[in-house]
Amino acid sequence: MSVLEVKNIQKSFGKTEVLKNISFSLEKGEVLSIIGSSGSGKTTLLRCLNFLEFAEGGTISVNGEKIYDGSEKRSMKENEIRMKRLHFGLVFQDFNLFPQYNVLKNVMLAPTLLKLGTEEEIEAGARALIARVGLSDKTESYPCELSGGQKQRVAIARALALNPDILCFDEPTSALDPELTGEVLKVIKSLKNGDSTMIVVTHEMGFAKEVSDKVIFMADGIIEEEGTPEDVFGNPKSAKMRAFLSKSFENI
Amino acid sequence: MDTFLSVTLDLLQGFWMTFKVFGLTLVFALPLGLIMSFLSMSKVKIVSAAMKTFIWIIRGTPLMLQLIVVFYGPGLIFKIDSLDRFPSVIVAFVINYACYFSEIYRGGIESIPKGQYEAGQVLGMTKSQIFFKVILLQVIKRIIPPMSNEIITLVKDTSLARIIAVYEIIWNAQSYIKSAGLIWPLFYTGAFYLIFCGLLTVFFRAMEKKLDYFRS
Numbered sequence A: 001m002s003v004l005e006v007k008n009i010q011k012s013f014g015k016t017e018v019l020k021n022i023s024f025s026l027e028k029g030e031v032l033s034i035i036g037s038s039g040s041g042k043t044t045l046l047r048c049l050n051f052l053e054f055a056e057g058g059t060i061s062v063n064g065e066k067i068y069d070g071s072e073k074r075s076m077k078e079n080e081i082r083m084k085r086l087h088f089g090l091v092f093q094d095f096n097l098f099p100q101y102n103v104l105k106n107v108m109l110a111p112t113l114l115k116l117g118t119e120e121e122i123e124a125g126a127r128a129l130i131a132r133v134g135l136s137d138k139t140e141s142y143p144c145e146l147s148g149g150q151k152q153r154v155a156i157a158r159a160l161a162l163n164p165d166i167l168c169f170d171e172p173t174s175a176l177d178p179e180l181t182g183e184v185l186k187v188i189k190s191l192k193n194g195d196s197t198m199i200v201v202t203h204e205m206g207f208a209k210e211v212s213d214k215v216i217f218m219a220d221g222i223i224e225e226e227g228t229p230e231d232v233f234g235n236p237k238s239a240k241m242r243a244f245l246s247k248s249f250e251n252i
Numbered sequence B: 001m002d003t004f005l006s007v008t009l010d011l012l013q014g015f016w017m018t019f020k021v022f023g024l025t026l027v028f029a030l031p032l033g034l035i036m037s038f039l040s041m042s043k044v045k046i047v048s049a050a051m052k053t054f055i056w057i058i059r060g061t062p063l064m065l066q067l068i069v070v071f072y073g074p075g076l077i078f079k080i081d082s083l084d085r086f087p088s089v090i091v092a093f094v095i096n097y098a099c100y101f102s103e104i105y106r107g108g109i110e111s112i113p114k115g116q117y118e119a120g121q122v123l124g125m126t127k128s129q130i131f132f133k134v135i136l137l138q139v140i141k142r143i144i145p146p147m148s149n150e151i152i153t154l155v156k157d158t159s160l161a162r163i164i165a166v167y168e169i170i171w172n173a174q175s176y177i178k179s180a181g182l183i184w185p186l187f188y189t190g191a192f193y194l195i196f197c198g199l200l201t202v203f204f205r206a207m208e209k210k211l212d213y214f215r216s
Protein backbone atom coordinates (compact mmCIF):
# COMPACT_ATOMS: atom_id res chain seq x y z
CA MET A 1 0.00 0.00 0.00
CA SER A 2 1.33 3.43 -0.92
CA VAL A 3 2.01 5.96 1.79
CA LEU A 4 0.76 8.67 -0.52
CA GLU A 5 -1.55 8.49 -3.46
CA VAL A 6 -2.40 11.69 -5.30
CA LYS A 7 -5.02 11.48 -8.03
CA ASN A 8 -6.01 14.06 -10.60
CA ILE A 9 -5.22 17.12 -8.53
CA GLN A 10 -6.43 20.32 -10.14
CA LYS A 11 -5.90 23.85 -8.98
CA SER A 12 -6.60 27.21 -10.59
CA PHE A 13 -6.01 30.76 -9.47
CA GLY A 14 -8.78 32.72 -11.11
CA LYS A 15 -8.63 31.78 -14.78
CA THR A 16 -5.10 30.35 -14.74
CA GLU A 17 -4.97 26.60 -14.36
CA VAL A 18 -1.85 26.00 -12.33
CA LEU A 19 -2.19 22.25 -11.74
CA LYS A 20 -3.87 20.09 -14.35
CA ASN A 21 -4.56 16.51 -13.34
CA ILE A 22 -1.52 15.73 -11.27
CA SER A 23 -1.32 12.09 -10.17
CA PHE A 24 1.48 10.14 -8.54
CA SER A 25 2.10 7.78 -5.68
CA LEU A 26 4.86 7.22 -3.20
CA GLU A 27 5.93 4.18 -1.16
CA LYS A 28 7.08 4.35 2.42
CA GLY A 29 10.68 5.52 2.72
CA GLU A 30 10.87 6.74 -0.84
CA VAL A 31 12.28 10.08 -1.87
CA LEU A 32 10.58 11.91 -4.70
CA SER A 33 12.26 14.87 -6.35
CA ILE A 34 10.17 17.35 -8.28
CA ILE A 35 12.00 19.46 -10.81
CA GLY A 36 10.81 21.92 -13.40
CA SER A 37 11.18 25.54 -14.37
CA SER A 38 9.88 28.34 -12.24
CA GLY A 39 6.12 28.84 -12.53
CA SER A 40 5.39 25.23 -13.44
CA GLY A 41 3.32 24.68 -10.27
CA LYS A 42 5.74 22.86 -7.95
CA THR A 43 5.12 25.09 -4.94
CA THR A 44 1.38 25.03 -5.52
CA LEU A 45 1.43 21.23 -5.50
CA LEU A 46 3.22 21.11 -2.14
CA ARG A 47 0.84 23.74 -0.78
CA CYS A 48 -2.14 21.65 -1.86
CA LEU A 49 -0.69 18.63 -0.04
CA ASN A 50 -0.27 20.70 3.11
CA PHE A 51 -3.70 22.32 2.75
CA LEU A 52 -2.32 25.82 2.49
CA GLU A 53 -4.24 25.79 -0.79
CA PHE A 54 -7.23 23.64 -1.58
CA ALA A 55 -7.31 21.74 -4.82
CA GLU A 56 -10.57 22.08 -6.73
CA GLY A 57 -10.46 18.53 -7.98
CA GLY A 58 -8.76 15.25 -7.24
CA THR A 59 -8.07 13.19 -4.16
CA ILE A 60 -5.25 12.73 -1.69
CA SER A 61 -4.91 9.43 0.18
CA VAL A 62 -2.45 8.65 2.94
CA ASN A 63 -1.83 5.04 3.99
CA GLY A 64 -4.87 4.00 2.01
CA GLU A 65 -7.21 6.45 3.69
CA LYS A 66 -8.68 9.19 1.52
CA ILE A 67 -8.03 12.38 3.47
CA TYR A 68 -9.02 14.91 0.85
CA ASP A 69 -11.49 15.03 -1.97
CA GLY A 70 -11.56 18.22 -4.02
CA SER A 71 -15.21 17.75 -4.87
CA GLU A 72 -16.27 17.99 -1.23
CA LYS A 73 -13.78 20.41 0.24
CA ARG A 74 -16.45 22.82 1.50
CA SER A 75 -17.49 20.36 4.15
CA MET A 76 -14.07 20.27 5.81
CA LYS A 77 -13.94 21.93 9.19
CA GLU A 78 -11.04 23.96 10.50
CA ASN A 79 -10.10 21.33 13.07
CA GLU A 80 -10.38 18.48 10.61
CA ILE A 81 -8.02 20.25 8.22
CA ARG A 82 -5.64 20.87 11.07
CA MET A 83 -5.48 17.20 12.02
CA LYS A 84 -5.12 16.06 8.40
CA ARG A 85 -2.29 18.49 7.88
CA LEU A 86 -0.28 16.54 10.40
CA HIS A 87 0.21 13.74 7.87
CA PHE A 88 2.47 16.19 6.05
CA GLY A 89 5.35 18.41 7.04
CA LEU A 90 6.61 21.34 5.00
CA VAL A 91 10.01 22.97 4.97
CA PHE A 92 9.82 26.39 3.34
CA GLN A 93 12.24 28.02 0.99
CA ASP A 94 12.71 30.93 3.40
CA PHE A 95 12.67 28.90 6.65
CA ASN A 96 9.94 30.83 8.48
CA LEU A 97 11.43 30.12 11.87
CA PHE A 98 9.74 31.86 14.79
CA PRO A 99 12.15 34.73 15.53
CA GLN A 100 11.21 35.24 19.19
CA TYR A 101 12.05 31.67 20.19
CA ASN A 102 15.43 30.02 20.45
CA VAL A 103 16.27 26.89 18.48
CA LEU A 104 15.04 24.49 21.15
CA LYS A 105 11.77 26.37 21.62
CA ASN A 106 11.20 26.54 17.86
CA VAL A 107 11.35 22.76 17.69
CA MET A 108 9.33 22.24 20.88
CA LEU A 109 6.55 24.76 20.28
CA ALA A 110 4.18 22.74 18.10
CA PRO A 111 4.51 19.41 19.97
CA THR A 112 3.92 21.31 23.22
CA LEU A 113 0.83 23.08 21.92
CA LEU A 114 -0.49 19.82 20.48
CA LYS A 115 0.23 18.11 23.82
CA LEU A 116 2.17 15.27 22.22
CA GLY A 117 3.82 14.29 25.49
CA THR A 118 5.15 15.59 28.75
CA GLU A 119 7.42 18.61 28.75
CA GLU A 120 10.44 16.35 29.44
CA GLU A 121 9.62 13.91 26.65
CA ILE A 122 9.10 16.71 24.18
CA GLU A 123 12.33 18.41 25.18
CA ALA A 124 14.31 15.17 24.94
CA GLY A 125 12.84 14.51 21.50
CA ALA A 126 13.62 18.04 20.36
CA ARG A 127 17.21 17.81 21.57
CA ALA A 128 17.66 14.53 19.72
CA LEU A 129 16.36 16.07 16.50
CA ILE A 130 18.56 19.12 16.91
CA ALA A 131 21.53 16.78 17.34
CA ARG A 132 20.46 14.92 14.22
CA VAL A 133 20.69 18.11 12.16
CA GLY A 134 24.06 18.86 13.78
CA LEU A 135 23.11 21.91 15.85
CA SER A 136 23.49 20.74 19.43
CA ASP A 137 25.75 23.68 20.17
CA LYS A 138 23.06 26.12 19.03
CA THR A 139 20.02 25.07 21.08
CA GLU A 140 19.97 28.36 22.97
CA SER A 141 20.59 30.56 19.91
CA TYR A 142 17.91 32.72 18.33
CA PRO A 143 17.24 32.53 14.60
CA CYS A 144 18.82 35.95 13.99
CA GLU A 145 22.10 34.51 15.30
CA LEU A 146 22.17 31.65 12.77
CA SER A 147 23.38 31.36 9.19
CA GLY A 148 20.87 30.53 6.47
CA GLY A 149 22.01 26.91 6.37
CA GLN A 150 21.65 26.57 10.12
CA LYS A 151 18.19 28.14 10.01
CA GLN A 152 17.09 25.67 7.40
CA ARG A 153 18.41 22.77 9.48
CA VAL A 154 16.40 24.03 12.45
CA ALA A 155 13.33 24.24 10.19
CA ILE A 156 13.90 20.60 9.23
CA ALA A 157 14.15 19.56 12.89
CA ARG A 158 11.01 21.55 13.64
CA ALA A 159 9.09 19.74 10.90
CA LEU A 160 10.41 16.35 12.01
CA ALA A 161 9.24 16.98 15.58
CA LEU A 162 5.68 16.20 14.53
CA ASN A 163 6.78 12.98 12.90
CA PRO A 164 4.89 13.51 9.63
CA ASP A 165 4.18 10.61 7.28
CA ILE A 166 5.50 12.64 4.38
CA LEU A 167 7.94 15.52 4.66
CA CYS A 168 7.90 18.08 1.87
CA PHE A 169 10.71 20.49 1.02
CA ASP A 170 10.11 23.51 -1.20
CA GLU A 171 13.46 24.44 -2.72
CA PRO A 172 15.15 24.16 0.66
CA THR A 173 18.45 25.55 -0.58
CA SER A 174 17.31 28.29 -2.97
CA ALA A 175 17.59 31.07 -0.41
CA LEU A 176 21.08 30.01 0.65
CA ASP A 177 24.52 31.14 -0.38
CA PRO A 178 26.05 28.42 -2.56
CA GLU A 179 28.58 27.40 0.08
CA LEU A 180 25.76 26.66 2.53
CA THR A 181 23.62 24.40 0.36
CA GLY A 182 25.82 21.38 1.04
CA GLU A 183 25.14 21.18 4.79
CA VAL A 184 21.37 21.27 4.21
CA LEU A 185 21.42 18.71 1.42
CA LYS A 186 23.55 16.47 3.61
CA VAL A 187 20.94 16.59 6.36
CA ILE A 188 18.15 15.76 3.92
CA LYS A 189 20.20 12.92 2.54
CA SER A 190 20.76 11.57 6.05
CA LEU A 191 17.00 11.41 6.59
CA LYS A 192 16.74 8.98 3.74
CA ASN A 193 18.61 6.44 5.79
CA GLY A 194 15.95 6.74 8.45
CA ASP A 195 12.65 5.83 6.91
CA SER A 196 11.24 9.27 6.21
CA THR A 197 9.15 9.54 3.08
CA MET A 198 10.07 12.78 1.37
CA ILE A 199 9.08 15.04 -1.49
CA VAL A 200 11.80 17.49 -2.45
CA VAL A 201 11.25 20.32 -4.90
CA THR A 202 14.72 21.27 -6.00
CA HIS A 203 16.92 22.89 -8.59
CA GLU A 204 19.91 20.86 -7.43
CA MET A 205 20.07 18.32 -10.22
CA GLY A 206 23.04 16.47 -8.79
CA PHE A 207 21.20 16.03 -5.51
CA ALA A 208 18.01 14.87 -7.22
CA LYS A 209 19.96 12.35 -9.24
CA GLU A 210 21.79 10.96 -6.26
CA VAL A 211 19.12 10.87 -3.57
CA SER A 212 15.79 10.26 -5.25
CA ASP A 213 14.01 7.02 -5.89
CA LYS A 214 11.69 8.85 -8.25
CA VAL A 215 11.84 12.05 -10.21
CA ILE A 216 8.95 14.08 -11.56
CA PHE A 217 9.51 16.80 -14.11
CA MET A 218 6.71 19.35 -14.15
CA ALA A 219 5.95 21.79 -16.93
CA ASP A 220 2.93 24.11 -17.12
CA GLY A 221 0.98 22.30 -14.45
CA ILE A 222 1.34 18.77 -15.77
CA ILE A 223 3.75 15.94 -15.10
CA GLU A 224 5.72 16.03 -18.31
CA GLU A 225 7.98 13.17 -17.40
CA GLU A 226 8.49 10.81 -14.47
CA GLY A 227 10.57 7.82 -13.60
CA THR A 228 13.73 6.75 -11.87
CA PRO A 229 16.54 9.30 -11.85
CA GLU A 230 18.45 7.12 -14.32
CA ASP A 231 15.56 7.26 -16.80
CA VAL A 232 14.64 10.88 -16.39
CA PHE A 233 18.17 12.28 -16.44
CA GLY A 234 19.84 9.64 -18.57
CA ASN A 235 17.21 9.07 -21.17
CA PRO A 236 14.69 11.94 -21.22
CA LYS A 237 11.82 11.35 -23.62
CA SER A 238 10.13 14.73 -23.75
CA ALA A 239 11.58 17.66 -25.62
CA LYS A 240 10.74 20.01 -22.77
CA MET A 241 12.71 17.89 -20.34
CA ARG A 242 15.71 17.85 -22.64
CA ALA A 243 15.54 21.64 -23.04
CA PHE A 244 15.21 22.06 -19.26
CA LEU A 245 18.18 19.80 -18.59
CA SER A 246 20.45 21.50 -21.06
CA LYS A 247 19.48 24.87 -19.60
CA SER A 248 20.18 23.73 -16.02
CA PHE A 249 23.58 22.49 -16.95
CA GLU A 250 24.32 25.64 -18.96
CA ASN A 251 23.85 27.60 -15.74
CA ILE A 252 26.59 25.65 -14.02
CA MET B 1 6.58 79.30 50.30
CA ASP B 2 3.10 78.72 51.57
CA THR B 3 1.62 79.54 48.19
CA PHE B 4 4.08 77.23 46.48
CA LEU B 5 3.01 74.39 48.70
CA SER B 6 -0.69 75.01 48.30
CA VAL B 7 -0.31 75.45 44.53
CA THR B 8 1.64 72.19 44.39
CA LEU B 9 -1.05 70.34 46.30
CA ASP B 10 -3.72 71.87 44.12
CA LEU B 11 -1.88 70.90 40.95
CA LEU B 12 -1.28 67.41 42.27
CA GLN B 13 -5.00 67.09 42.74
CA GLY B 14 -5.54 68.28 39.16
CA PHE B 15 -2.89 65.88 37.98
CA TRP B 16 -4.69 63.01 39.66
CA MET B 17 -7.65 63.75 37.38
CA THR B 18 -5.28 63.96 34.41
CA PHE B 19 -3.82 60.61 35.40
CA LYS B 20 -7.25 59.00 35.79
CA VAL B 21 -8.28 60.11 32.30
CA PHE B 22 -4.97 58.80 30.96
CA GLY B 23 -5.12 55.47 32.79
CA LEU B 24 -8.76 54.65 32.13
CA THR B 25 -8.40 55.59 28.47
CA LEU B 26 -5.52 53.12 28.11
CA VAL B 27 -7.28 50.35 30.04
CA PHE B 28 -10.27 50.44 27.72
CA ALA B 29 -8.81 51.71 24.46
CA LEU B 30 -5.92 49.23 24.18
CA PRO B 31 -8.15 46.10 24.00
CA LEU B 32 -10.97 47.89 22.17
CA GLY B 33 -8.47 49.01 19.54
CA LEU B 34 -7.37 45.41 19.02
CA ILE B 35 -10.96 44.31 18.45
CA MET B 36 -11.49 47.23 16.08
CA SER B 37 -8.36 46.31 14.15
CA PHE B 38 -9.69 42.77 13.64
CA LEU B 39 -13.02 44.19 12.46
CA SER B 40 -11.27 46.54 10.04
CA MET B 41 -9.37 43.55 8.60
CA SER B 42 -12.51 41.38 8.46
CA LYS B 43 -13.11 39.37 5.30
CA VAL B 44 -16.76 40.41 5.51
CA LYS B 45 -16.67 43.52 3.35
CA ILE B 46 -19.52 45.33 5.12
CA VAL B 47 -17.89 44.94 8.51
CA SER B 48 -14.48 46.16 7.41
CA ALA B 49 -15.99 49.04 5.41
CA ALA B 50 -18.15 50.12 8.37
CA MET B 51 -15.17 49.96 10.71
CA LYS B 52 -12.94 51.88 8.34
CA THR B 53 -15.57 54.58 7.88
CA PHE B 54 -15.97 54.91 11.63
CA ILE B 55 -12.20 55.19 12.08
CA TRP B 56 -12.05 57.77 9.31
CA ILE B 57 -14.70 59.91 11.02
CA ILE B 58 -13.10 59.72 14.44
CA ARG B 59 -9.60 60.38 13.21
CA GLY B 60 -10.79 63.06 10.84
CA THR B 61 -12.55 65.24 13.42
CA PRO B 62 -11.14 67.02 16.47
CA LEU B 63 -11.22 65.24 19.81
CA MET B 64 -12.54 68.49 21.25
CA LEU B 65 -15.61 68.25 19.04
CA GLN B 66 -16.10 64.60 20.02
CA LEU B 67 -16.00 65.54 23.72
CA ILE B 68 -18.72 68.12 23.18
CA VAL B 69 -20.84 65.71 21.15
CA VAL B 70 -20.58 62.91 23.72
CA PHE B 71 -21.43 65.24 26.60
CA TYR B 72 -24.20 67.38 25.08
CA GLY B 73 -25.33 65.19 22.20
CA PRO B 74 -27.57 62.66 23.96
CA GLY B 75 -29.51 65.34 25.85
CA LEU B 76 -29.91 67.82 23.03
CA ILE B 77 -30.49 65.44 20.14
CA PHE B 78 -32.25 62.46 21.69
CA LYS B 79 -33.70 64.15 24.77
CA ILE B 80 -32.22 61.48 27.03
CA ASP B 81 -30.12 61.98 30.14
CA SER B 82 -26.53 62.87 29.35
CA LEU B 83 -23.63 61.08 30.97
CA ASP B 84 -21.90 62.92 33.76
CA ARG B 85 -18.88 64.98 32.84
CA PHE B 86 -16.19 62.50 33.83
CA PRO B 87 -17.73 59.43 32.15
CA SER B 88 -18.29 61.55 29.04
CA VAL B 89 -14.61 62.38 28.95
CA ILE B 90 -13.68 58.72 29.30
CA VAL B 91 -16.11 57.60 26.58
CA ALA B 92 -14.87 60.22 24.12
CA PHE B 93 -11.20 59.52 24.84
CA VAL B 94 -11.61 55.75 24.67
CA ILE B 95 -13.38 55.90 21.30
CA ASN B 96 -10.89 58.37 19.89
CA TYR B 97 -7.78 56.54 21.06
CA ALA B 98 -9.12 53.08 20.23
CA CYS B 99 -9.33 54.24 16.61
CA TYR B 100 -5.72 55.40 16.57
CA PHE B 101 -4.55 52.25 18.34
CA SER B 102 -6.50 50.03 15.96
CA GLU B 103 -4.69 51.53 12.99
CA ILE B 104 -1.36 50.95 14.70
CA TYR B 105 -2.30 47.34 15.48
CA ARG B 106 -3.49 46.81 11.93
CA GLY B 107 -0.25 48.13 10.51
CA GLY B 108 1.70 45.87 12.87
CA ILE B 109 -0.34 42.77 12.16
CA GLU B 110 -0.26 43.28 8.40
CA SER B 111 3.51 43.74 8.46
CA ILE B 112 4.10 40.19 9.75
CA PRO B 113 5.04 37.98 6.78
CA LYS B 114 2.39 35.42 5.87
CA GLY B 115 5.04 32.70 6.13
CA GLN B 116 4.79 33.02 9.91
CA TYR B 117 1.11 32.08 9.79
CA GLU B 118 1.77 29.30 7.29
CA ALA B 119 4.57 27.85 9.38
CA GLY B 120 2.16 27.70 12.31
CA GLN B 121 -0.54 26.16 10.14
CA VAL B 122 1.60 23.36 8.75
CA LEU B 123 2.68 22.60 12.32
CA GLY B 124 -0.95 21.95 13.21
CA MET B 125 -1.50 25.00 15.41
CA THR B 126 -4.92 26.54 15.83
CA LYS B 127 -5.64 30.08 14.66
CA SER B 128 -5.56 31.45 18.19
CA GLN B 129 -2.36 29.57 19.04
CA ILE B 130 -0.75 31.08 15.96
CA PHE B 131 -1.90 34.56 16.93
CA PHE B 132 -0.95 34.43 20.59
CA LYS B 133 2.16 32.22 20.46
CA VAL B 134 3.71 33.31 17.18
CA ILE B 135 2.36 36.61 15.89
CA LEU B 136 1.54 38.77 18.91
CA LEU B 137 5.01 39.33 20.34
CA GLN B 138 6.35 40.19 16.89
CA VAL B 139 3.54 42.72 16.49
CA ILE B 140 4.24 44.21 19.92
CA LYS B 141 7.90 44.63 19.05
CA ARG B 142 7.01 46.42 15.84
CA ILE B 143 4.40 48.75 17.30
CA ILE B 144 6.25 49.98 20.37
CA PRO B 145 7.60 53.12 18.64
CA PRO B 146 4.27 54.31 17.17
CA MET B 147 2.42 53.28 20.33
CA SER B 148 4.74 55.22 22.60
CA ASN B 149 4.22 58.27 20.40
CA GLU B 150 0.46 57.93 20.63
CA ILE B 151 0.48 57.33 24.37
CA ILE B 152 2.65 60.36 25.02
CA THR B 153 0.24 62.42 22.92
CA LEU B 154 -2.57 61.09 25.11
CA VAL B 155 -0.88 62.49 28.22
CA LYS B 156 -1.13 65.96 26.78
CA ASP B 157 -4.54 65.51 25.15
CA THR B 158 -6.07 64.92 28.59
CA SER B 159 -6.02 68.69 29.05
CA LEU B 160 -8.93 68.84 26.57
CA ALA B 161 -11.16 67.45 29.33
CA ARG B 162 -11.60 70.98 30.62
CA ILE B 163 -13.72 71.76 27.57
CA ILE B 164 -16.61 70.14 29.43
CA ALA B 165 -15.42 71.42 32.80
CA VAL B 166 -13.57 68.40 34.12
CA TYR B 167 -11.02 69.93 36.45
CA GLU B 168 -7.66 68.60 35.38
CA ILE B 169 -4.29 70.10 36.10
CA ILE B 170 -4.32 72.99 33.62
CA TRP B 171 -7.77 74.09 34.73
CA ASN B 172 -6.56 74.21 38.31
CA ALA B 173 -3.46 76.17 37.37
CA GLN B 174 -5.34 78.65 35.25
CA SER B 175 -7.72 79.46 38.06
CA TYR B 176 -4.80 81.19 39.81
CA ILE B 177 -4.71 83.85 37.13
CA LYS B 178 -8.16 85.09 38.07
CA SER B 179 -8.06 84.38 41.78
CA ALA B 180 -4.54 85.52 42.66
CA GLY B 181 -3.05 87.08 39.55
CA LEU B 182 -0.44 84.34 39.37
CA ILE B 183 0.78 83.04 36.01
CA TRP B 184 3.60 80.73 37.20
CA PRO B 185 1.29 77.88 38.34
CA LEU B 186 0.39 77.47 34.70
CA PHE B 187 4.04 77.11 33.72
CA TYR B 188 4.53 74.84 36.71
CA THR B 189 2.11 72.32 35.16
CA GLY B 190 4.69 71.83 32.43
CA ALA B 191 6.96 70.18 34.99
CA PHE B 192 4.28 67.61 35.78
CA TYR B 193 3.83 66.74 32.11
CA LEU B 194 7.54 66.59 31.47
CA ILE B 195 8.22 64.28 34.37
CA PHE B 196 5.35 61.98 33.51
CA CYS B 197 6.25 61.81 29.80
CA GLY B 198 9.88 61.28 30.82
CA LEU B 199 8.90 58.27 32.88
CA LEU B 200 6.85 56.87 30.00
CA THR B 201 9.77 57.35 27.64
CA VAL B 202 12.05 55.44 29.99
CA PHE B 203 9.44 52.67 30.25
CA PHE B 204 9.08 52.30 26.47
CA ARG B 205 12.86 52.34 25.99
CA ALA B 206 13.12 49.52 28.50
CA MET B 207 10.46 47.55 26.67
CA GLU B 208 12.21 48.04 23.34
CA LYS B 209 15.42 46.90 24.95
CA LYS B 210 13.73 43.83 26.40
CA LEU B 211 12.58 42.75 22.94
CA ASP B 212 15.93 43.53 21.36
CA TYR B 213 17.01 39.91 21.64
CA PHE B 214 15.21 38.93 18.45
CA ARG B 215 14.81 40.39 15.02
CA SER B 216 11.85 39.78 12.78
Ligand SMILES: Nc1ncnc2c1ncn2[C@@H]1O[C@H](COP(=O)(O)OP(=O)(O)O)[C@@H](O)[C@H]1O
Binding pocket: A013, A018, A036, A037, A038, A039, A040, A041, A042, A043, A044, A045
Ligand atom coordinates in the same frame (compact mmCIF):
# COMPACT_ATOMS: atom_id res chain seq x y z
N1 LIG C 1 -1.73 32.75 -4.75
C1 LIG C 1 -1.63 32.82 -6.08
N2 LIG C 1 -2.47 33.56 -6.80
C2 LIG C 1 -2.39 33.63 -8.14
N3 LIG C 1 -1.50 32.96 -8.88
C3 LIG C 1 -0.62 32.17 -8.23
C4 LIG C 1 -0.65 32.05 -6.80
N4 LIG C 1 0.33 31.20 -6.43
C5 LIG C 1 0.93 30.81 -7.57
N5 LIG C 1 0.36 31.38 -8.65
C6 LIG C 1 0.74 31.16 -10.05
O1 LIG C 1 0.77 29.77 -10.25
C7 LIG C 1 1.84 29.43 -11.12
C8 LIG C 1 2.67 28.35 -10.48
O2 LIG C 1 3.33 28.89 -9.35
P1 LIG C 1 4.23 28.03 -8.39
O3 LIG C 1 3.44 26.86 -7.91
O4 LIG C 1 4.77 28.95 -7.36
O5 LIG C 1 5.37 27.54 -9.36
P2 LIG C 1 6.84 27.00 -9.03
O6 LIG C 1 6.92 26.73 -7.58
O7 LIG C 1 6.97 25.79 -9.88
O8 LIG C 1 7.79 28.07 -9.46
C9 LIG C 1 2.60 30.70 -11.41
O9 LIG C 1 2.20 31.15 -12.68
C10 LIG C 1 2.14 31.64 -10.34
O10 LIG C 1 2.13 32.95 -10.82
Ligand SMILES: [Mg+2]
Binding pocket: A042, A043, A044, A171
Ligand atom coordinates in the same frame (compact mmCIF):
# COMPACT_ATOMS: atom_id res chain seq x y z
MG1 LIG D 1 8.22 27.53 -6.14
